Amino acid sequence: MKTLLSTIFSLLILAVPFFAQGQQTLLLVGGGQRPQEALKEWVKANPAKEPKVLIITWASANKKQAYETSIQADLREIGVRQFLFSQDITNSFEKNEFVNNLSQATHIFFSGGSQTLIMNILNSDPQLMNQLQHAYWKNNIPVAGTSAGTAVQAELMITGDTKNLEYGLGFLPKTVIDQHFFKRGREDRLRSFMKQAPGNFTGIGVDEDGSILFKRDPKTKEFNSTVLGSKNIMVIGPEINQFRQEKILRPTLLCSQLF
Template sequence: MGNKVNGTLLVIGGAEDKQGKCEILSDFIRLAGGPKAHVVIITTAALESDRVGKKYYDLFEGLGAGTVEVLDLDSRKKANNRSVVMKMAKATGIFFTGGDQLRITSILGGTTANEALQKAYRSGAVIAGTSAGASVMSNTMIVEGDNDEAPKLNTIKLAPGLGLLEEVVIDQHFAQRGRLGRLLSAVAHNPYILGMGIDEDTAVIIRADAKLEIIGSQTVTFVDGRGVSFTNVSELSPGQALAIDNVVLHVLPKGYGFDLAARMLVNSEMCGELKEGEKNGDNRNQSS
């Protein structure tokens, strides 16, 4: 099956509601176990890590998480500290803040912290990330690109991500920053990879069966290039406009589901069934 997922992911498009109902962050705490949740916040992407960590610490405590702690992994030395392994082993939810996604991969890549993250993920911890923390979840990530521009060669830069989600490339702040062009460019580089553009205050919950549910106030755009019959991406000079034919777009709001393996809309009733199953204790983290 394509689009391999080894656990539960919550991928947030950035600027999620932190003052009203906090629907997305509340769902993170629910998925992580509610009052039994042990949440670890990773602030590696943020330049003002103390301020950002404190903000999410207060939010998650206020939303009813049982235990919340912040890991300020701002160097590879810290990311290789064995104490990180013990802290992540206890986590039922791990949350990556926004900032610069290259800071996450360049600091965590190949460290004991990354090994502990992968083990926690496979063991049932919910891995969540917002903005840069969302982009880094796939095995290929967008690290730079022009907004509000027609797709052209060299308008994006791609790099390896954390690899929690395969065969997908994620963009965030999507509609608000006019990023359709750069997501199309990413898909043109490899039409086998599914593009996923997530709007602000919007998220997807992805489960181990590669089916996802959309939550939040805006939409998610899926760019499927498997049926592309022609693209000139390999023939372009820098700055030239991209040609790409026969791309399939899906734009879906809250309440809809999507099957990443089949690349098709999932009946919205399934989302309700999944939530009901979690209430009945089917989510692995509820028993941890």
Template sequence: MVIDINQVQMGTHAQAVKQGQLVIIGGAEDKQGDCSILREFVRRAGSRQAKIVVMTVATELPKEVGDNYIQVFERLGVEQVRVVDTDSREEAEAPEALAAIREATGVFFTGGQQDRITKYIKGTKLDRLLHQRYAQGLILGGTSAGASMMSDAMIVEGEAETHPRIEIVETDDGLSFMPEAVIDQHFAQRGRLGRLLSAVAEQPHLLGIGIDENTAIIVSGGQLSVIGAGAVTIVDLQDMVYSNLHNLLKDEGLALCGVKLHILPDGYSFDIKSRSPLVETNSPKAA
């Protein structure tokens, strides 16, 4: 369900009048068939009247990746699509890039390497403008690397398909469009539960969100809703009863007791503030 945008207060950025929406994709979204996730992004950005900017900063193949998304968005009926590639911090300060963001109704970050996004954008005029526009109602989307950078803490790299250990994951500051969270992508397909748990264990106030491929969360009005073919895994360590984090030596396993785990497929929602899934007890979906 689409939730009306309410007034909110920004943290480190300007005071918000109203909040935009986030469409955060776990990677490998459908671009050939119905394109349901990208279609939803376009619809929220203004449908056929949308003005879409594709940010290719994460990839080292900006033309190929940018052209691909131009074709997809044009096939969905968008007439105004342009690519902005910021391959340096100077380019993130360029008047042309800033003008494109000012005019956009939707900005979409492609996949690639998430640390390129923070390296070339974080702390620039473009970064500040994106937060300002988001506070005014801009729709922000991102896939794969473009998903990871959305949260406060950003997973830069880490081992997959392994049990939780502190040294298997490296994090850095993201762009913080979604505060108090850490996001991982390609989640079930690459067996990343261990590294998400490891990332959250060091900052248990954060909500861990793992998004499968061809799956997305839509963040609006303090809630997230799941769409797509896979599921979203949410780990909550805020009320865990025990951790051996402070006694660990290198290569020793991480013990975490009393962890909350939620698995949410398409159609389910989650209240971020209360950290609770939104399930009606009389619904056919309820157990």
């Protein structure tokens, strides 16, 4: 049985949509294995008696079924029994099916692949983007992502197709997020992209098999975060006097304030 290891910090983020209400919950997994304790905490964020997880595999060009099977298997291990799916949005039938599934879902999970493919779908259909934003910010549906599904949650998104930052979902405002972080030696990559980001943005690097769970307090407007699993998280803070402080968040039981 794995020991629950966590580091808790607070990240004050004010740039949320005007219609945001309640508590938002966001789980970021860096790719690889999904820590079971993280999935348990994420599922518990919605008190629904029978969780129904919508698995979105838009990011995958050719492994949609494999991602669905893998994510489903992990969630079944912790007791989830109901699933909905969306593999692509190429016609009105797929769009209507997604909208219907979104209205039923208690949780939303984005698979890996290419974060650009996710944003291509949403940028081409503002209605879909609005419905997804309302599900998270207004209806408080917990969202999770792994690999590309993690990168897309940032306000400014790293992609494999360009050297420039692009807009992501913004479910974690004022952030740039990188994944497969220490495993693929991406420390300097994140530092480089943070030079492009506004000074008040924070960079977050999530390693493979690692995760960080964010919960937004509706009163304080803070995203309180817990590092779950056995892998470290790297954080590059906002600019202060043209300098960004870096921290490594280790999975421990101690609490600390971020910057």
